[in-house]
Amino acid sequence: MSELEPVPAATVVLVRETATSDNIEVLLVQRNSRLVFHGGHWVFPGGRVDAADFENSESGSEYQAALKAAVRETKEEAGIDIDEKLLIHTAHWTTPPKQPRRFCTWFFIYPLTALVNVTVDNDEILDHRWISPGDALAEEEAENIVIPKPTSTTLRDIANHRNLNDLITDVTASNIRVFPKDSAYYRPEEMGVSTN
16 A cells, blocks of 8 residues: 655644743644544644645745645634734644655744634634643643644743743744654755745
8 A cells, every 4th residue: 555645734833921920822722523633632723735825825835835824724723813924934744654644734833912812613623722831731641631742742842931032032043843854745945945
């Protein structure tokens, strides 16, 4: 049996500061348990890159299409409008072979500086919560929630940041996390990743 080719996708880590604690919070949404891929799991908003995302991007590159998908999926899954120009590319994950569905997912961090209302579609996404990365990892450790590896790794990467400025400074200066490290599905120059 031939190996499934991964489909391009985009995920958005929406991050905000809190007035009540010295910490940042991220938005996690719960996928419907009926879904084949990560059903019932708590994840960041996101989904596959559609043909229209390629058509709507200026260059037609996968990276530009992933930016469009990130904006669209955040609106569809959480009811939040975001500005494509503020998305910060931080990681690229490819689902391992022999999985029922495979994605090569562009991860973006999006700093929120204003209050937003979250509205889930009650179809693909059933619930949401704002939670600190540390608390989310503790909930996973206690087996209260299920979090996929890319999500938990991202939470660990940002768990020590206490405010948006520190987080933005760190992630813009850091190397892109690529899994697997030698992924043939992450070719930044060819895919149109901006170097500035």
